[in-house]
Amino acid sequence: MKFVSHLDMNRFMIRTVRKAKLPIWYTEGFNPHPYITFALPLSLGFQSSYEIMDIRLTDDNYDINGICEKLNAVCPEYIEFFDACEPILKTRAVAFAHYNITFDDNKKILSLFLEFLNKESITVSKKTKKGDIKQFDILPKIKDLDIKEKNGNTHLSLTLPAGSTDNVNPELLITAFYEQTNTDYYCYSVERDLILDENLKPFR
Amino acid sequence: MGDKRLEQLLLTVQKPGRYSGGEINSVIKDKSAVDVRFAFCFPDTYEVGMSHLGMKILYSLFNEREDIWCERVFAPWIDFEKVMRENNIPLFALESRDSIKDFDFIGFTLQYELSYTNVINMLDLAKLPLKASERHSISPIVVAGGPCTCNAEPLADFVDIFFLGEGEQSDLEVIDLYKKFKANGGTKEQFLYEASKIEGVYVPSLYDISYNIDGTVKSITAKGDAPKTIRKRIETDLDNTYYPDKFVVPYIEIVHDRAVQEIFRGCIRGCRFCQAGYIYRPVREKSADTVNRQAKAICESTGYDEISLSSLSTSDYTEIEPMLEEMLSWTEKQGVSLSLPSLRIDNFSPELLQKINHVKKSGLTFAPEAGTQRLRDVINKNITEEEILNTCKTAFEGGYTAVKLYFMMGLPTETDEDIKGIADLAQKIVDTYYALPSKPKGKAVNVSISVSNFVPKPFTPFQFHPQITREEIIRKQQYLKECIKSRKITFNYHENKTSFLEGVFARGDRKLGEVLVSAFKKGCRFDGWDECFDLEKWLCAFSECGINPEFYANRERSYEEILPWEHLDYGVTKKFLICQNELAKKGETTPNCRQKCASCGANIFGKGVCFEKR
Ligand code: SF4
Numbered sequence: 042m043k044f045v046s047h048l049d050m051n052r053f054m055i056r057t058v059r060k061a062k063l064p065i066w067y068t069e070g071f072n073p074h075p076y077i078t079f080a081l082p083l084s085l086g087f088q089s090s091y092e093i094m095d096i097r098l099t100d101d102n103y104d105i106n107g108i109c110e111k112l113n114a115v116c117p118e119y120i121e122f123f124d125a126c127e128p129i130l131k132t133r134a135v136a137f138a139h140y141n142i143t144f145d146d147n148k149k150i151l152s153l154f155l156e157f158l159n160k161e162s163i164t165v166s167k168k169t170k171k172g173d174i175k176q177f178d179i180l181p182k183i184k185d186l187d188i189k190e191k192n193g194n195t196h197l198s199l200t201l202p203a204g205s206t207d208n209v210n211p212e213l214l215i216t217a218f219y220e221q222t223n224t225d226y227y228c229y230s231v232e233r234d235l236i237l238d239e240n241l242k243p244f245r
Numbered sequence: 246m247g248d249k250r251l252e253q254l255l256l257t258v259q260k261p262g263r264y265s266g267g268e269i270n271s272v273i274k275d276k277s278a279v280d281v282r283f284a285f286c287f288p289d290t291y292e293v294g295m296s297h298l299g300m301k302i303l304y305s306l307f308n309e310r311e312d313i314w315c316e317r318v319f320a321p322w323i324d325f326e327k328v329m330r331e332n333n334i335p336l337f338a339l340e341s342r343d344s345i346k347d348f349d350f351i352g353f354t355l356q357y358e359l360s361y362t363n364v365i366n367m368l369d370l371a372k373l374p375l376k377a378s379e380r381h382s383i384s385p386i387v388v389a390g391g392p393c394t395c396n397a398e399p400l401a402d403f404v405d406i407f408f409l410g411e412g413e414q415s416d417l418e419v420i421d422l423y424k425k426f427k428a429n430g431g432t433k434e435q436f437l438y439e440a441s442k443i444e445g446v447y448v449p450s451l452y453d454i455s456y457n458i459d460g461t462v463k464s465i466t467a468k469g470d471a472p473k474t475i476r477k478r479i480e481t482d483l484d485n486t487y488y489p490d491k492f493v494v495p496y497i498e499i500v501h502d503r504a505v506q507e508i509f510r511g512c513i514r515g516c517r518f519c520q521a522g523y524i525y526r527p528v529r530e531k532s533a534d535t536v537n538r539q540a541k542a543i544c545e546s547t548g549y550d551e552i553s554l555s556s557l558s559t560s561d562y563t564e565i566e567p568m569l570e571e572m573l574s575w576t577e578k579q580g581v582s583l584s585l586p587s588l589r590i591d592n593f594s595p596e597l598l599q600k601i602n603h604v605k606k607s608g609l610t611f612a613p614e615a616g617t618q619r620l621r622d623v624i625n626k627n628i629t630e631e632e633i634l635n636t637c638k639t640a641f642e643g644g645y646t647a648v649k650l651y652f653m654m655g656l657p658t659e660t661d662e663d664i665k666g667i668a669d670l671a672q673k674i675v676d677t678y679y680a681l682p683s684k685p686k687g688k689a690v691n692v693s694i695s696v697s698n699f700v701p702k703p704f705t706p707f708q709f710h711p712q713i714t715r716e717e718i719i720r721k722q723q724y725l726k727e728c729i730k731s732r733k734i735t736f737n738y739h740e741n742k743t744s745f746l747e748g749v750f751a752r753g754d755r756k757l758g759e760v761l762v763s764a765f766k767k768g769c770r771f772d773g774w775d776e777c778f779d780l781e782k783w784l785c786a787f788s789e790c791g792i793n794p795e796f797y798a799n800r801e802r803s804y805e806e807i808l809p810w811e812h813l814d815y816g817v818t819k820k821f822l823i824c825q826n827e828l829a830k831k832g833e834t835t836p837n838c839r840q841k842c843a844s845c846g847a848n849i850f851g852k853g854v855c856f857e858k859r
Contacts, residue, residue: 044255044265049496053269056494056548059580067580086256115548117269145249228249 042089042119047082058096060115063108066097080132080244081203081236084210088232093244095128129245130238135204139185139235140211142197146227151195154188157218165213179217182209184241200237248342254332258324262497263291266317266339269494270546272304273340274314280427281420283307283315284338284345284385286353288363289773291319295493296501298555299391300354305489306413313420316340317493320363320770321370323777329370336370346371349384349423352416353404355393358750359743359773361400364389365765368403375762377405377450383426383433388419394447395477395524396703396810399750399757401449405437408445409813410477410524411510413487415445441471445478452812454755460796462754462807476814477524481852483510483531490542494549503551503584506540507531508568512557513838513854515845516614517625517829518656520702521557523817526845527853528561528838533568540572544581552576553584561839609640612651615659616666622832623658625825630670637674641681647691648674654721655699655713657829664721667694668728675733693735696725698744702751703810704817706825709802712748714795742780746772748798754809757797759790816847 045053055075058065067073080093109122116122144150157163162178169175184200201209211231219226236244255261276282285304287294294300300317307315316338321329328334335344345351351371353364365375368387374380377387389397390408397407408415419440426436441448451471455463467473480486492504511528512521531539540552562568569583576583613628615621621628637648652667671692678690698718701707713721722738729736750757763786771777787794802808804823811819821844828835835843838854848855 042267043252044261045496046262049262049498052498052502053496055550056269058548059550060545060548085261117267119267228253230249 043086046085047079050079050083051077054094054096057112057115061108061111063096063111064099064103066099078132081135081138083233084212086231088230090232090234091236091243093236095132126245133205134238135236135244136202136206136239137184137200137237137241138203138233139200139237140198141232141234142199142211142215142229143191143232144195144197144227144229146195146229147193148190148195150224150227151188151190153222153224154195154197154218157222158186158188163214163217163221165217167210167213179209179214182207183214200235200241203236250332251334251342254328254334255325258328259322260291260497262495263319264321264325264339266342268496270491271317271340271493272308272314274308276314276341276343278311279314280312280424281314281350282343282348283313283350283352283420284318284348285315286318286345286351286364286367288320288353288355288360288367289771290322291495292497292499294319295495295499297354297356298505298507301489301492301505302487303352303412303416304493305491306487307416307420309487310417312424314340318345318367320360320367323771326366326370326770335372336367344371346373346385349386349427350420351385351387353387353389353391355389355391355397355400357773358393358399358747359778361750361761362765362769362772364400365403365761366770369765376402378402380405381433383423383431383436386423386433386436388416390416392521392524395520395813395815396752398449398755398809399753399761401755402758403761404449405433406440407447407449408478409447409475410445410815411479412445413480415443415478418443419446438469438471441475444476447475447813449755454809456756460756462809462811465807465812467812474812474814476849477816479529479850479852480510481529481850483507483529484535488539490539491546492543494547501553502549503553504540504543504547504549504581505553505555506536506543507555508536508559508562509556511853513561514558514627515625515825515835515837515843517623517706517825518614518653518699518702520705523704523822523845524815525557526816526847527850527855529853530563533564533571536568537571537575541575544576544579550580551582551584559585561837609637609645609647610649610651611636613670614651614653615656615663616652616668616670617663619832620656620659620663620666622834623829624656625829625834627834627837630673633670634673634677637677638681641678641690642683646678646688647693649693649695650674652694652696653699654696654725655718657707657710661721661724664725665728667696667725668730668734671729671734672731675731690733691735692733693737694729695737696722698741700744700748700751703808704815704822706822706829708752708808708822709804709826711801712745712798714799715742715745718744743772743775743778745794745798746778746780746783749794750797752809753797756790756792760786760792763789816845816849818846821845 054077058075065075067075076097078095083089105125108125112122163180164176165179166174166176182202186199188197201211238244255264285300287297287300304315307313318336318338335346337344368375386405388406388408389404390412394407394409422439437448440446441451451468453466457463509528509530511525513528514522516522544552572583611633613633614626615624618630650671671694674692675690701710701712726736764783767782767786769779769782842855
């Protein structure tokens with residue numbers, strides 16, 4: 042699913058919900074479409090094991106317990122629904138996300154990355170919505186950083202701000218590492234495994 | 246190339262979803278458990294190819310068989326081609342990501358002439374020798390089907406087998422023959438000879454072409470006991486013809502992102518410029534029950550909330566009203582919207598209009614094709630101005646305010662009077678709107694005119710005609726622009742340099758194979774895409790090969806001339822086409838198949854509209 046953009050994911054979910062025959066609520070107006078949103082859009086190229094999707098049904102008394110089963114029955118095995126519940130928090134409450142990054146490097150960059158993270162500051166550049174480049178120090182933004190060897194490769198896990206107020210993509214750190222240390226390039230994969238609120242509690 | 250590296254590279258190109266596979270309903274098999282691996286190649290982008298119905302049908306048909314694994318391949322866009330070449334990635338199939346070089350079959354579908362350089366490029370990206378004669382081993386066999394095979398002579402040097410007509414049966418027969426050869430041993434030559442005996446199978450290497458001094462074809466000679474003429478194959482009973490109950494549903498948005506239900510093949514009309522109207526003859530319909538049953542299944546398995554009906558001239562379907570009624574009864578309940586392309590106006594009843602209206606209010610489109618009645622008679626487009634204006638009136642009363650009109654430019658016998666007629670007709674539609682007492686207040690009407698360039702095609706009555714030159718097109722476009730006086734009329738045109746090339750290849754012969762290679766080497770691909778098409782490179786390629794493209798595009802053919810496709814039999818006879826061309830010159834029309842059989846020759850297939858009671 043890595044190559045599925047956020048918009049594509051939305052369309053995929055609409056078809057899935059239709060196939061599962063859930064009584065989905067359609068928006069009104071000239072071009073009615075089903076109401077489906079994600080708490081935090083996923084960047085192209087990332088994998089995820091924790092996503093929150095908000096859908097609206099026409100029937101308030103619809104049995105919520107059977108929903109996951111119905112959705113899983115019409116989904117490929119690489120997409121699985123775990124739980125369904127009434128909405129608790131608003132999307133606005135998303136504040137952080139946790140990522141796992143695995144390099145395909147035979148541990149070659151473990152020590153280099155550790156050294157890199159020990160610097161006073163790490164300046165990264167980010168394109169703003171307006172299109173200009175903004176530079177900032179990424180170090181103070183990082184929480185729960187852990188870097189270690191896993192299955193013979195370098196494994197990095199960290200929490201970064203996410204959501205509508207401040208959003209920091211972990212790619213910024215990796216790009217900065219490669220650019221600023223001139224290290225040989227190794228493939229890596231990024232997985233997002235948690236979406237968190239401001240108290241670093243799982244968002245739901 | 247490891248999967249991880251490939252995936253990382255994919256993230257550097259536009260729309261990586263074009264190349265990643267894994268879509269819903271795509272078919273994964275155990276490659277050690279199948280006998281035949283088939284790479285179904287669409288020589289255009291993923292978004293275009295995935296919208297194509299023929300590919301969906303054959304993909305599912307092949308994969309129904311346990312011994313065949315059919316996978317999809319599309320032309321990589323320029324950015325990914327660069328990445329592939331730089332990183333030495335061979336052309337791979339989406340499902341397995343295996344290089345297609347090692348497949349048993351590589352099958353192209355030829356939908357338009359301007360995809361020919363993509364065919365060459367894809368063979369090259371697959372790291373295969375381009376020429377069929379340089380691929381000695383029995384696999385892969387390169388095959389091609391689709392409408393262009395009615396004259397794909399420019400590709401004759403590169404393709405081992407062309408399928409003429411509808412491929413459902415002949416494809417599988419060739420695959421079965423191949424399996425026999427693979428089990429028992431045998432050379433590629435022997436295999437091709439045997440294959441040529443299957444109806445609908447054309448093996449170009451088994452025909453010698455000689456030319457006259459002036460460049461025209463002198464003779465077409467079959468080698469050995471290969472058939473002298475090759476007849477296309479068709480399905481005679483569409484209710485019992487395979488139709489998929491699943492479509493692969495892409496993640497990324499494609500051109501036609503919806504369910505598609507075929508309702509009939511062929512067309513009764515016989516518009517003289519329209520190749521589809523002749524090469525798909527005779528008309529064969531599916532019953533309304535079949536249509537509804539199949540359409541329901543597709544919607545269920547895909548989750549699509551839109552379905553369109555597919556056919557030429559949809560409103561000619563004999564059971565259109567009961568079929569639509571039944572369809573609307575379930576689509577409405579399931580929140581599926583129905584779209585009906587290619588409706589003709591001459592049997593567009595107010596009731597029908599009402600029913601469609603029910604579902605979705607899209608614009609109103611007509612294709613009068615020519616601006617005057619005289620020229621419409623020449624091309625056998627049996628629509629009168631009165632009918633057009635009446636339908637517009639009904640539509641305006643029903644709340645429509647936008648009308649789209651499609652025309653062609655450069656039709657045989659066309660004069661400036663006919664060009665002016667386009668503007669006049671549009672003006673009359675505008676006037677009709679303003680003459681309506683019930684016209685909606687404060688809303689303006691918009692009539693948009695789209696004009697494409699006429700390209701003479703094989704197996705049409707106009708196959709003998711010269712295509713008009715680019716200079717003449719530009720002059721006519723300019724003239725039309727001057728004729729349009731109202732600001733309520735928009736005229737969409739772009740220079741359209743591609744139609745010249747399309748005209749060259751549509752009626753081309755084998756000598757053009759060399760030009761294709763030369764153009765490919767200069768970097769020509771995606772010629773149907775404005776951002777890629779480069780006429781200069783093409784002109785260079787022609788002159789390098791000592792070939793005058795005007796010989797193909799702008800030359801009139803005599804009835805006696807042996808045409809490069811003369812050994813191919815599509816039912817419709819040359820005699821009939823000549824007769825139609827003569828009628829065209831006199832401005833005489835021909836009734837449609839349901840009014841009166843015009844004895845075109847397509848009744849040879851023994852089924853369809855030719856045998857309906859009139
Ligand atoms: S033989 Fe007659 S009815 Fe049949 S397709 Fe030709 S013109 Fe139409």
